[in-house]
Amino acid sequence: MRLALHLAKTAKGQTSPNPTVGAVVVNNGEIVGVGSHLKAGEAHAEVHALKMAGNRAKGATIFVTLEPCSHYGKTPPCAEQIIDSGIKRAVIASEDPNPNVAGSGIKLLEAAGIKVESGLCRKESDELNEDFYHYIVTKTPYVTLKNAMTLDGKIATSTGESKWITGPEAREDVHRLRHKHDAILVGIGTVLKDDPKLTTRLPEGGKNPVRIILDSKLRTPLHANIMTDDSAETWLIIGEKAKKDRSAYNKQHVKLIEMANTNHLRELMVRLGELGIASLFVEGGARVNNSFLTAKLVNQLIVYMAPTVIGGSDAPTSFEGTGIPHLKDALQLEYKSIEQIGKDLKIVAKPRVE
Protein backbone atom coordinates (compact mmCIF):
# COMPACT_ATOMS: atom_id res chain seq x y z
CA MET A 1 0.00 0.00 0.00
CA ARG A 2 2.89 2.38 0.68
CA LEU A 3 4.11 1.81 -2.87
CA ALA A 4 0.58 2.46 -4.17
CA LEU A 5 0.45 5.69 -2.11
CA HIS A 6 3.84 6.74 -3.49
CA LEU A 7 2.61 6.11 -7.04
CA ALA A 8 -0.46 8.23 -6.30
CA LYS A 9 1.60 11.04 -4.72
CA THR A 10 3.90 11.35 -7.74
CA ALA A 11 0.97 12.19 -10.02
CA LYS A 12 -0.53 14.86 -7.73
CA GLY A 13 -1.34 17.91 -9.85
CA GLN A 14 -1.86 15.94 -13.08
CA THR A 15 -5.26 14.35 -12.57
CA SER A 16 -7.68 17.13 -11.57
CA PRO A 17 -10.64 17.09 -11.28
CA ASN A 18 -10.02 13.39 -10.53
CA PRO A 19 -8.23 12.18 -7.39
CA THR A 20 -4.71 10.77 -7.58
CA VAL A 21 -4.77 6.99 -7.15
CA GLY A 22 -2.09 4.29 -7.04
CA ALA A 23 -2.45 0.51 -7.45
CA VAL A 24 -0.12 -2.45 -7.00
CA VAL A 25 -0.89 -6.09 -7.94
CA VAL A 26 0.94 -8.74 -5.90
CA ASN A 27 0.92 -12.43 -6.73
CA ASN A 28 2.42 -14.83 -4.23
CA GLY A 29 4.58 -12.10 -2.65
CA GLU A 30 5.83 -10.80 -6.01
CA ILE A 31 4.89 -7.40 -7.48
CA VAL A 32 3.45 -8.19 -10.91
CA GLY A 33 1.82 -4.87 -11.78
CA VAL A 34 1.88 -1.20 -10.73
CA GLY A 35 -0.05 1.83 -11.88
CA SER A 36 -1.13 5.42 -11.20
CA HIS A 37 -3.96 7.44 -12.62
CA LEU A 38 -2.01 9.95 -14.72
CA LYS A 39 -4.61 12.18 -16.34
CA ALA A 40 -8.35 12.73 -16.15
CA GLY A 41 -10.05 10.80 -18.94
CA GLU A 42 -7.24 8.26 -19.20
CA ALA A 43 -6.98 4.78 -17.65
CA HIS A 44 -7.34 4.51 -13.89
CA ALA A 45 -4.49 3.21 -11.72
CA GLU A 46 -6.02 -0.26 -11.39
CA VAL A 47 -6.26 -0.65 -15.17
CA HIS A 48 -2.56 0.16 -15.66
CA ALA A 49 -1.58 -2.29 -12.91
CA LEU A 50 -3.83 -5.09 -14.22
CA LYS A 51 -2.57 -4.59 -17.79
CA MET A 52 1.01 -4.94 -16.55
CA ALA A 53 0.09 -8.04 -14.51
CA GLY A 54 -1.61 -9.74 -17.43
CA ASN A 55 -2.60 -13.30 -16.56
CA ARG A 56 -0.50 -13.13 -13.39
CA ALA A 57 -3.43 -11.17 -11.93
CA LYS A 58 -5.22 -14.54 -11.56
CA GLY A 59 -5.41 -15.37 -7.84
CA ALA A 60 -3.46 -12.19 -7.01
CA THR A 61 -4.11 -9.35 -4.54
CA ILE A 62 -4.58 -5.75 -5.63
CA PHE A 63 -3.65 -2.88 -3.28
CA VAL A 64 -5.37 0.36 -4.28
CA THR A 65 -5.45 3.71 -2.49
CA LEU A 66 -9.08 4.52 -3.39
CA GLU A 67 -12.14 2.29 -3.78
CA PRO A 68 -12.34 1.07 -7.40
CA CYS A 69 -14.99 2.93 -9.39
CA SER A 70 -18.22 1.14 -10.16
CA HIS A 71 -19.80 3.63 -12.55
CA TYR A 72 -19.25 4.16 -16.26
CA GLY A 73 -17.27 7.44 -16.47
CA LYS A 74 -14.94 8.10 -19.37
CA THR A 75 -13.55 4.55 -18.88
CA PRO A 76 -15.34 1.24 -17.99
CA PRO A 77 -15.66 0.60 -14.23
CA CYS A 78 -12.48 -0.66 -12.58
CA ALA A 79 -14.45 -2.98 -10.28
CA GLU A 80 -15.59 -4.99 -13.32
CA GLN A 81 -12.07 -5.10 -14.76
CA ILE A 82 -10.70 -6.31 -11.42
CA ILE A 83 -13.34 -9.07 -11.34
CA ASP A 84 -12.61 -10.11 -14.95
CA SER A 85 -8.86 -10.24 -14.27
CA GLY A 86 -9.13 -13.08 -11.70
CA ILE A 87 -7.97 -11.03 -8.67
CA LYS A 88 -8.98 -12.87 -5.49
CA ARG A 89 -8.31 -10.22 -2.82
CA ALA A 90 -8.54 -6.42 -2.80
CA VAL A 91 -6.97 -4.20 -0.11
CA ILE A 92 -8.34 -0.64 -0.27
CA ALA A 93 -7.09 2.41 1.69
CA SER A 94 -10.14 4.71 1.41
CA GLU A 95 -13.72 4.33 0.32
CA ASP A 96 -14.91 6.67 -2.43
CA PRO A 97 -15.92 10.03 -0.83
CA ASN A 98 -18.60 10.58 -3.47
CA PRO A 99 -21.74 9.90 -1.41
CA ASN A 100 -23.51 8.56 -4.51
CA VAL A 101 -21.02 5.73 -5.01
CA ALA A 102 -19.37 5.17 -1.62
CA GLY A 103 -19.16 1.42 -1.02
CA SER A 104 -20.68 0.33 -4.32
CA GLY A 105 -17.33 -0.65 -5.83
CA ILE A 106 -16.59 -2.77 -2.77
CA LYS A 107 -20.03 -4.41 -2.97
CA LEU A 108 -19.45 -5.38 -6.62
CA LEU A 109 -16.10 -6.99 -5.75
CA GLU A 110 -17.55 -8.89 -2.78
CA ALA A 111 -20.54 -10.06 -4.85
CA ALA A 112 -18.03 -11.62 -7.25
CA GLY A 113 -16.40 -13.51 -4.38
CA ILE A 114 -13.38 -11.23 -3.99
CA LYS A 115 -12.15 -10.80 -0.39
CA VAL A 116 -12.09 -7.04 0.35
CA GLU A 117 -10.30 -5.31 3.26
CA SER A 118 -10.47 -1.50 3.57
CA GLY A 119 -8.80 1.11 5.79
CA LEU A 120 -5.12 0.20 5.39
CA CYS A 121 -3.24 3.62 5.37
CA ARG A 122 -6.59 5.38 5.11
CA LYS A 123 -5.24 8.56 6.78
CA GLU A 124 -2.42 9.04 4.27
CA SER A 125 -4.75 8.30 1.38
CA ASP A 126 -7.43 10.72 2.59
CA GLU A 127 -4.82 13.48 3.15
CA LEU A 128 -3.48 12.98 -0.37
CA ASN A 129 -6.89 13.68 -1.88
CA GLU A 130 -8.28 16.08 0.71
CA ASP A 131 -8.87 18.71 -1.99
CA PHE A 132 -10.72 16.22 -4.21
CA TYR A 133 -12.90 15.04 -1.31
CA HIS A 134 -13.75 18.64 -0.39
CA TYR A 135 -14.64 19.46 -4.00
CA ILE A 136 -16.74 16.32 -4.59
CA VAL A 137 -18.79 17.02 -1.47
CA THR A 138 -19.07 20.84 -1.56
CA LYS A 139 -18.61 21.52 -5.32
CA THR A 140 -16.34 24.42 -4.30
CA PRO A 141 -12.54 24.57 -4.44
CA TYR A 142 -10.38 23.41 -1.54
CA VAL A 143 -8.53 26.61 -0.51
CA THR A 144 -4.87 26.62 0.47
CA LEU A 145 -3.65 30.03 1.61
CA LYS A 146 0.13 30.55 1.42
CA ASN A 147 2.13 33.22 3.22
CA ALA A 148 5.80 34.06 3.07
CA MET A 149 6.90 36.15 6.01
CA THR A 150 9.72 37.06 8.36
CA LEU A 151 10.02 35.69 11.90
CA ASP A 152 8.20 38.80 13.08
CA GLY A 153 5.32 38.22 10.66
CA LYS A 154 6.12 40.81 8.02
CA ILE A 155 5.61 40.25 4.29
CA ALA A 156 7.58 43.33 3.24
CA THR A 157 9.60 46.13 4.79
CA SER A 158 8.07 49.50 5.63
CA THR A 159 9.59 50.73 2.35
CA GLY A 160 7.81 47.96 0.41
CA GLU A 161 10.77 45.69 -0.24
CA SER A 162 9.88 42.00 -0.30
CA LYS A 163 12.24 40.27 -2.70
CA TRP A 164 13.22 38.04 -1.29
CA ILE A 165 12.12 37.23 2.20
CA THR A 166 12.32 33.46 1.76
CA GLY A 167 15.15 31.61 0.08
CA PRO A 168 15.31 29.79 -3.27
CA GLU A 169 14.48 26.38 -1.80
CA ALA A 170 11.28 27.66 -0.16
CA ARG A 171 10.32 29.59 -3.27
CA GLU A 172 10.82 26.46 -5.38
CA ASP A 173 8.57 24.59 -2.95
CA VAL A 174 5.89 27.24 -3.61
CA HIS A 175 6.10 26.42 -7.31
CA ARG A 176 5.57 22.71 -6.48
CA LEU A 177 2.38 23.81 -4.73
CA ARG A 178 1.33 25.87 -7.74
CA HIS A 179 1.78 22.80 -9.95
CA LYS A 180 -0.56 20.84 -7.67
CA HIS A 181 -3.37 23.40 -7.82
CA ASP A 182 -5.98 24.04 -10.50
CA ALA A 183 -5.85 27.80 -9.90
CA ILE A 184 -3.84 30.49 -8.12
CA LEU A 185 -5.54 33.64 -6.81
CA VAL A 186 -4.09 37.04 -5.94
CA GLY A 187 -5.59 40.50 -5.49
CA ILE A 188 -5.09 43.40 -7.88
CA GLY A 189 -2.78 44.93 -5.26
CA THR A 190 -0.25 42.14 -5.79
CA VAL A 191 -0.52 42.52 -9.57
CA LEU A 192 0.12 46.27 -9.36
CA LYS A 193 2.96 45.91 -6.79
CA ASP A 194 4.78 42.77 -7.96
CA ASP A 195 3.61 42.28 -11.57
CA PRO A 196 3.80 38.51 -10.85
CA LYS A 197 3.87 35.84 -13.54
CA LEU A 198 1.99 33.36 -11.30
CA THR A 199 3.28 30.51 -13.44
CA THR A 200 4.89 27.26 -12.29
CA ARG A 201 8.62 27.45 -12.90
CA LEU A 202 10.33 24.26 -11.78
CA PRO A 203 13.57 22.69 -13.05
CA GLU A 204 11.55 19.60 -14.01
CA GLY A 205 8.69 21.66 -15.51
CA GLY A 206 5.13 21.66 -14.19
CA LYS A 207 1.54 22.63 -14.87
CA ASN A 208 0.53 26.29 -14.79
CA PRO A 209 -2.55 26.93 -12.67
CA VAL A 210 -5.33 29.21 -13.92
CA ARG A 211 -4.46 32.73 -12.73
CA ILE A 212 -7.39 34.35 -10.95
CA ILE A 213 -7.20 38.05 -10.07
CA LEU A 214 -9.67 39.76 -7.75
CA ASP A 215 -9.92 43.00 -9.72
CA SER A 216 -13.34 44.55 -9.05
CA LYS A 217 -12.60 47.76 -10.97
CA LEU A 218 -10.69 46.08 -13.83
CA ARG A 219 -7.42 47.84 -13.07
CA THR A 220 -5.15 45.06 -14.39
CA PRO A 221 -2.68 46.83 -16.67
CA LEU A 222 -2.68 45.55 -20.25
CA HIS A 223 1.14 45.30 -20.09
CA ALA A 224 1.06 43.14 -16.94
CA ASN A 225 2.79 39.75 -17.17
CA ILE A 226 -0.51 37.96 -16.64
CA MET A 227 -1.90 39.73 -19.72
CA THR A 228 1.09 39.52 -22.04
CA ASP A 229 2.13 35.96 -21.06
CA ASP A 230 -0.45 33.54 -22.48
CA SER A 231 1.21 30.38 -21.15
CA ALA A 232 -1.62 30.18 -18.60
CA GLU A 233 -5.21 31.31 -18.46
CA THR A 234 -6.00 34.58 -16.70
CA TRP A 235 -9.45 35.08 -15.19
CA LEU A 236 -10.24 38.60 -13.99
CA ILE A 237 -13.00 38.75 -11.37
CA ILE A 238 -14.65 42.10 -11.93
CA GLY A 239 -17.60 44.00 -10.47
CA GLU A 240 -20.59 45.10 -12.50
CA LYS A 241 -19.40 48.73 -12.27
CA ALA A 242 -16.00 47.89 -13.77
CA LYS A 243 -15.18 50.28 -16.62
CA LYS A 244 -17.16 49.32 -19.66
CA ASP A 245 -14.32 49.39 -22.18
CA ARG A 246 -13.47 45.72 -21.86
CA SER A 247 -12.54 45.10 -25.49
CA ALA A 248 -8.85 45.66 -24.75
CA TYR A 249 -9.00 42.61 -22.47
CA ASN A 250 -10.43 40.46 -25.20
CA LYS A 251 -7.60 37.90 -25.49
CA GLN A 252 -7.64 34.14 -26.03
CA HIS A 253 -6.22 33.37 -22.58
CA VAL A 254 -8.16 36.05 -20.69
CA LYS A 255 -11.66 35.60 -19.24
CA LEU A 256 -13.62 38.35 -17.51
CA ILE A 257 -15.93 36.96 -14.82
CA GLU A 258 -18.43 39.50 -13.59
CA MET A 259 -19.75 39.25 -10.03
CA ALA A 260 -22.50 41.37 -8.50
CA ASN A 261 -20.19 41.83 -5.54
CA THR A 262 -16.59 40.69 -5.78
CA ASN A 263 -16.37 40.73 -1.99
CA HIS A 264 -18.78 37.79 -1.80
CA LEU A 265 -16.03 35.19 -1.79
CA ARG A 266 -18.41 32.32 -1.04
CA GLU A 267 -20.31 33.13 -4.22
CA LEU A 268 -17.01 33.27 -6.10
CA MET A 269 -16.09 29.83 -4.73
CA VAL A 270 -19.36 28.44 -6.10
CA ARG A 271 -18.64 30.03 -9.51
CA LEU A 272 -15.10 28.64 -9.55
CA GLY A 273 -16.41 25.21 -8.55
CA GLU A 274 -18.85 25.34 -11.48
CA LEU A 275 -15.89 26.21 -13.72
CA GLY A 276 -14.09 23.03 -12.57
CA ILE A 277 -11.64 24.56 -10.10
CA ALA A 278 -11.25 21.87 -7.42
CA SER A 279 -8.19 23.35 -5.68
CA LEU A 280 -7.34 27.03 -5.22
CA PHE A 281 -3.97 28.42 -4.12
CA VAL A 282 -4.34 31.89 -2.57
CA GLU A 283 -1.04 33.75 -2.70
CA GLY A 284 -2.16 37.05 -1.20
CA GLY A 285 -1.77 39.87 -0.77
CA ALA A 286 -2.60 40.77 2.76
CA ARG A 287 -6.05 42.20 2.09
CA VAL A 288 -7.12 39.17 0.04
CA ASN A 289 -5.78 36.94 2.82
CA ASN A 290 -7.91 38.86 5.30
CA SER A 291 -11.02 38.38 3.13
CA PHE A 292 -10.50 34.62 3.00
CA LEU A 293 -9.79 34.56 6.74
CA THR A 294 -12.90 36.49 7.76
CA ALA A 295 -15.03 34.50 5.28
CA LYS A 296 -13.73 31.32 6.95
CA LEU A 297 -12.74 29.90 3.57
CA VAL A 298 -9.24 28.71 4.49
CA ASN A 299 -8.99 24.91 4.34
CA GLN A 300 -5.22 24.83 4.71
CA LEU A 301 -2.67 27.49 5.70
CA ILE A 302 0.95 27.15 4.58
CA VAL A 303 3.41 29.65 6.08
CA TYR A 304 7.03 29.98 4.97
CA MET A 305 8.81 31.72 7.84
CA ALA A 306 12.23 33.27 7.23
CA PRO A 307 14.78 33.59 10.07
CA THR A 308 14.92 37.35 9.62
CA VAL A 309 13.40 40.26 11.53
CA ILE A 310 12.54 43.58 9.93
CA GLY A 311 10.09 45.17 12.37
CA GLY A 312 8.37 48.45 11.65
CA SER A 313 4.75 49.35 12.42
CA ASP A 314 4.36 50.32 8.74
CA ALA A 315 5.73 46.99 7.51
CA PRO A 316 2.71 44.96 6.28
CA THR A 317 1.80 41.67 7.90
CA SER A 318 0.17 38.64 6.24
CA PHE A 319 -3.39 39.62 7.10
CA GLU A 320 -4.33 43.29 6.81
CA GLY A 321 -7.75 44.93 6.87
CA THR A 322 -10.28 44.28 9.62
CA GLY A 323 -8.86 41.04 10.96
CA ILE A 324 -10.84 39.17 13.61
CA PRO A 325 -11.49 41.59 16.50
CA HIS A 326 -12.14 39.02 19.24
CA LEU A 327 -9.91 36.13 20.28
CA LYS A 328 -12.95 33.90 20.77
CA ASP A 329 -13.60 34.19 17.00
CA ALA A 330 -9.99 33.61 15.94
CA LEU A 331 -9.34 30.97 13.31
CA GLN A 332 -8.24 28.00 15.42
CA LEU A 333 -5.81 25.76 13.59
CA GLU A 334 -3.76 22.71 14.37
CA TYR A 335 -0.22 22.20 13.15
CA LYS A 336 0.02 19.39 10.58
CA SER A 337 3.74 19.68 9.82
CA ILE A 338 6.71 21.93 10.55
CA GLU A 339 9.84 21.36 8.48
CA GLN A 340 12.93 23.33 7.50
CA ILE A 341 13.37 24.07 3.81
CA GLY A 342 16.71 25.72 3.10
CA LYS A 343 17.01 28.48 5.71
CA ASP A 344 13.23 28.81 6.19
CA LEU A 345 10.52 26.98 8.12
CA LYS A 346 7.49 25.58 6.27
CA ILE A 347 4.50 25.36 8.58
CA VAL A 348 1.32 23.59 7.44
CA ALA A 349 -1.77 24.13 9.57
CA LYS A 350 -5.44 23.26 9.12
CA PRO A 351 -8.56 24.60 10.82
CA ARG A 352 -9.33 22.57 13.88
CA VAL A 353 -12.48 20.51 13.29
CA GLU A 354 -14.71 21.05 16.34
Ligand SMILES: Nc1c(/N=C/[C@H](O)[C@H](O)[C@H](O)COP(=O)(O)O)[nH]c(=O)[nH]c1=O
Ligand atom coordinates in the same frame (compact mmCIF):
# COMPACT_ATOMS: atom_id res chain seq x y z
N1 LIG B 1 8.28 38.02 -1.44
C1 LIG B 1 8.06 36.67 -1.44
C2 LIG B 1 6.92 36.14 -2.08
N2 LIG B 1 6.08 37.00 -2.71
C3 LIG B 1 5.09 36.61 -3.45
C4 LIG B 1 4.36 37.71 -4.21
O1 LIG B 1 3.23 37.99 -3.46
C5 LIG B 1 4.02 37.23 -5.60
O2 LIG B 1 3.16 36.10 -5.48
C6 LIG B 1 5.28 36.85 -6.29
O3 LIG B 1 5.91 38.02 -6.60
C7 LIG B 1 4.91 36.05 -7.48
O4 LIG B 1 5.84 36.28 -8.45
P1 LIG B 1 6.00 35.23 -9.65
O5 LIG B 1 4.65 34.59 -9.88
O6 LIG B 1 6.96 34.22 -9.19
O7 LIG B 1 6.43 36.05 -10.78
N3 LIG B 1 6.68 34.80 -2.04
C8 LIG B 1 7.57 33.96 -1.43
O8 LIG B 1 7.35 32.75 -1.40
N4 LIG B 1 8.70 34.45 -0.81
C9 LIG B 1 8.97 35.78 -0.81
O9 LIG B 1 10.01 36.17 -0.27
